[in-house]
Amino acid sequence: VSEIMSMDPRTGAIREVIGLATGTDEVDRLCTQAEEAAAELRGRPRSWRVALLRGMADALEANRDPLVATADAETALGEARLNGELTRTCFQLRLFADTVEEGGFLEATIDPAGQTPMGPRPDLRRMLVPLGPVAVFGASNFPFAFSVPGGDTASALAAGCSVVIKAHESHPATSRLCGEAMAAAASACGAPQGTIALVFGREAGADLVRHPAITAVGFTGSLGGGRALMRLIDTRPTPIPFFGELSSINPVVITEAAAADRPKEIGAGIAASAMLGAGQFCTKPGLVLVPRGDDGDMIAKTAAAAIAAEGPRVLLNAGITRSFRDRLVRDSTHPSLRTLARGSQDDESESLVTPGLFEVDLSDLDPSLTEECFGPVTLLVRYDDPADLGPAVRALPSSLTATVHTGPDEDDERLDALLKVLENGAGRLLFNGFPTGVAVSWAMHHGGGWPSSNSQHTSVGPTAIRRFLRPMCWQDTPEKFLPDELRDHFTGIPRRVNGVLTTA
């Protein structure tokens, strides 16, 4: 059994030995406990779940200082960013509490008994109910918002599920602190033992997705990691849904009109978005289509200057650092790739990498260049003819986002055709903005075609709750055995009665 280490990515040193990896027997015990908890949680009223989620948000905020300090020590993301991320995480827990309170997510539906063209119909009442224990895999790059207290955990708890979370190797101490704060809040609310649990270590993650009690998996991480878990799930006697957010290059198209209108602003925006969080965002703009010519050159020049001015950066962990360096070494041998900005590799200590900006002609773009590269680098792809943009975008892998920058003198018909291609390959279409920054709101969609996700649901925002619910229909059931929300005179949530949607 291996030891779980908290590492300092700034020095490469061991900060702390957290303990041993969670063994198979312990994973089994925790999953069994989560199953018992799920049976109990299912019967709790929505108001109780609301209190649980708000209690957890309060508990995390009460521990803000040690949480942010520990996360910074383990991820080098910086205290400003981590403070913001914790604020977002607590906001998210409270938004899910509001969602549970509002009740529309239940899809409560009542069709009273009556006559139909096919004969008499019984009384039918439907709503969504929790799936059961959910396995959550924390991400390296968001120690709060997509990890132990993140959106997958929040939406699973909001759905009425218990959760068993596989802590990410990059921040085990942060994960443990978050888990302790949330477990204490759960306990203070009278939650059953097993409502929330953590496991540590890669093998524990494999044990988790194979465990018969687990009913769904939420995952944010690499394509390789996601694929490996999907293969394990395929070996289960009972299939379960896997909701994965994986790999995304997030193409940005700069039209000729946009380039002519504001080349410096766009160049600076590309650099800022690509360098944010040391390029370790799933929505990093990894590929930017820029027109050939003076306007495009100005975009390239501005972005290159901004990136050249960036100092060396610490990445999240040694594995990511190694992958980033390997990828840049590989790309530097690509016959058609031009380096627009790159600090000297002499600057790089064991723990530092130098940001980069590369350029290639559209005609030389090949699949090796359209794989996501995690870290502070992006690629400008220069095009000659706007008519080539549609086919170029169509050839890219699907992404979480697709962005277009337009100018005042746009050819709307051509743009409309391009938008159709962009929409087809992405979950979120942005105009004149940059894809980093994923608002937590009702209308957000964070997901997209393979390989960016394998899901028909968002992993950010209230509707993420649908991933951990299933429909249940009660036929001719006496009122006393129905859930409150399906009883005749219940009010306070949206319901569909006799096919007609009514608000609270």
Place this chain on the structure above:
Amino acid sequence: VSEIMSMDPRTGAIREVIGLATGTDEVDRLCTQAEEAAAELRGRPRSWRVALLRGMADALEANRDPLVATADAETALGEARLNGELTRTCFQLRLFADTVEEGGFLEATIDPAGQTPMGPRPDLRRMLVPLGPVAVFGASNFPFAFSVPGGDTASALAAGCSVVIKAHESHPATSRLCGEAMAAAASACGAPQGTIALVFGREAGADLVRHPAITAVGFTGSLGGGRALMRLIDTRPTPIPFFGELSSINPVVITEAAAADRPKEIGAGIAASAMLGAGQFCTKPGLVLVPRGDDGDMIAKTAAAAIAAEGPRVLLNAGITRSFRDRLVRDSTHPSLRTLARGSQDDESESLVTPGLFEVDLSDLDPSLTEECFGPVTLLVRYDDPADLGPAVRALPSSLTATVHTGPDEDDERLDALLKVLENGAGRLLFNGFPTGVAVSWAMHHGGGWPSSNSQHTSVGPTAIRRFLRPMCWQDTPEKFLPDELRDHFTGIPRRVNGVLTTA
């Protein structure tokens, strides 16, 4: 390449050679055409889709006589049942048209730009959009309602997808006739070529789920067939969702109070439900828990008399006939199984099978007896102690339905505990009824835990549309490039604006 035959299950004779199985190249051509059609369909307004669905319903009804006659010749289900099934199928197409018209399924959501605790938020607008070409696998036992013109096809078209349907071997002539009527209706509406297409043959089905243009699969059929398709899908470079409705035993629990109250009525009800459609319904009550003692004996005696009075039956096809006989031969060697009713096997010609009723003590129930047996047979399981019911139900595989019959003097506390177990293993809970008969209505849920389905969605009723949709978010998008339903002043559908749900 094999020939596709229309068989007469009453005689075992070939009715007609339909043609050759669809080859790989032709499947490729049809899927490519479906992809082009999907791109076109996506841009059509909802009102057009409404007209398409209603036009298809009208076209099927205009062909009622030949459709019912052909289906009866191929399935032996009888004209009365098939007339009802066609009525249901047309009702279903029209209900999906109503669903598209109502527009709530789009989940249209608008969060205007504004301030948040995490800083400024852009304008975000979200709604569900069609996935793309959907592969549909028709079922043997519902030549209309779960086949070419069935719920999977209707919900995929309603979602704005194109469909490629694998016709079931049991009724290729019916499938062809339905496909022709629907394609003519589509053409009359100005649908693009490739909106709906059919393929024939097992290999064509395999080609279909592997084709890169296919974005989702709807399947109603056997556990083995579903498993085989899931394995094929696992080999795709790009994963796609598989919505399977597979195998279900649909347990029925008769409490002591129910047995005391109306034993004859319950016995007759069990027999009627289990024999309906020659026991070839996915919601057939395949296992009935009956108390020991005089009341339970009366239930058994009444059901046995009703089933003994049933004449020999023709099943859907030679394969189902063979499986049914093999299963009954296997069960008859089970040391603990008692035969309560079984006509002499001498009655059986090549094409006829004899209905059966078996009984076993709960203590002797084993997994070989809890697999679905497709055909006119059911199993009574006799229990001594009501306290054993919870564990007994928990040990059963999950089902589409679970039913309880209660009496006037029920122990509500004990019943409540039993309901929790029943709900956990089923998608629909019925009181004092029988599970056959699945109403097409908003509150229906047709789906359940594995192996009854692998889906978090129903395959019957308006919400089945969600299977073939994905969210899309538009950020800071000029109004002219937004879908109508997301524009500021659009009215006529439910929308969530700034988190608040508003009706049309």
